Amino acid sequence: MPGLLQRFLPREEGFFDLFAKQAANIHAGADALHKMLTHYTGVPEQVQIVKAIEHEGDEITHALITKLNQTFITPFDREDIYELSNRLDDVIDLIDAAASRFVLYRVDSIRVGTIDLVKVLVSATAEVEAAIRALETPDKALRHCIEINRYENESDRLCRTLIAQLFDEEKDSVQIIKWKEIFEVIETAVDKCEDVANVIEGVIVKSA
Amino acid sequence: MPGLLQRFLPREEGFFDLFAKQAANIHAGADALHKMLTHYTGVPEQVQIVKAIEHEGDEITHALITKLNQTFITPFDREDIYELSNRLDDVIDLIDAAASRFVLYRVDSIRVGTIDLVKVLVSATAEVEAAIRALETPDKALRHCIEINRYENESDRLCRTLIAQLFDEEKDSVQIIKWKEIFEVIETAVDKCEDVANVIEGVIVKSA
């Protein structure tokens, strides 16, 4: 039972709490990007919302590294905690990079298929969140990692198809350059989810 | 001498056998891409052959990870076995990515120099196979890693030259976009061979 002092002190957040926060933040970022593209109005403001989520991610990453430097006994290898928080940070960076392209490239309207690709990203980030929440039950975490890999294959296939369609349908080469990159940046965000899954699988493999 | 039971059971494949299989599969993938480009007919069918080799690679990677999760004593660090099988998997994924571009981008004929670049990839994968087969004799494995690095430098130089020629000779900007990417994807496959060499060198450096 917690003592009087502890009941008044803010409950200290552990590594698993912070990772869960970081993963939920990524999922929120993907949702915000999806919402922005389905209601394609007030785009600069919606890009700022994604940017704010990315800043929030930086804060959580910073809190994780600070905690790591102040903690002697960690729930798993120090370097894996460091690696995992950095790989989670990469995902939200790429989501922000994708959102910002729509303003920077002055995109007027969304090409068919873009939202399908972002839906795969949303699903992949949901699985990242689930995998992180299951970190203490390896079998469950591994099943979510397999799902992340499956979504990565799906986004890769869809991205290739969208770029092939782009070459078939779009005659303006500047539009081809812009959209090819937009598709690729979204696909890279899903790749970064797979990098997170790889770190999780690596941690589990080590402790097996 | 193996007992009666063992003689009837399928011989269990060890980590080194599985890595050798995975490396041979990569080499086969590079050969199939080379063959497809030298006889540039029936391209969709030949792309399917590369795709089938890539699926075979997924099976071997899966077998490696499963074995890792079921094995207590491993020939080298668990995380390095995991890392090596993932990096080998990346090579065949990139070879498949390169092959698929020729159908997706509706490439009619092969530009001069493409086959030279793929020949460097074939040589690099041959060295990957040799390095993997020599894993138990570090000095020999390191010599093959040096060769892989040499081929990576060569593919980098050749890729830069081909892209410069592309800008000099091709006036159609859509063709420039398509071919620049094809050259870059093939070069990235060779980069991934270098990543494999880096893991092997790292394993050897650790145990020195």
Next chain:
Amino acid sequence: MPGLLQRFLPREEGFFDLFAKQAANIHAGADALHKMLTHYTGVPEQVQIVKAIEHEGDEITHALITKLNQTFITPFDREDIYELSNRLDDVIDLIDAAASRFVLYRVDSIRVGTIDLVKVLVSATAEVEAAIRALETPDKALRHCIEINRYENESDRLCRTLIAQLFDEEKDSVQIIKWKEIFEVIETAVDKCEDVANVIEGVIVKSA
């Protein structure tokens, strides 16, 4: 006090000396690229200067790996020494890749903003050099790593802005392709500085 023999033998270079040399070489490479772009004459000769610095980097990397293979007790984990020297090598490779583009793509004159981006690269490499020199005083090294991350954010933001301007101002799509890649390669060189910072932070986190 060193004995007679040691005074006559060339002083053996330790890992820290070699890392300091490798980092100084990277900084020199960024300076040479900056100088080349500010005085944009005799460009092929100036590209050769950067190339020579990149070769020098290969020599130092080779000396580091050789020393690693001959040394039993190392100042930090063997695999981190290997990783750090490889990540430092990546930075100079990318600086060379950036320089070579100006000749390969027959660039006549430098677009506004290019030198600002290269200045961020020069600052980032100065911080890499400072971080490496401070390897034995973790608090100081971490402060330089934070600066490297700050420059990486700055180069990312600047690169996005330059590419947006490129799309706004340039009508020739071939010029867009060439300049987009030049900006991206310079930005990737700064990314590689961040990878170096990540290895340093990882080493410090481990030993905390």
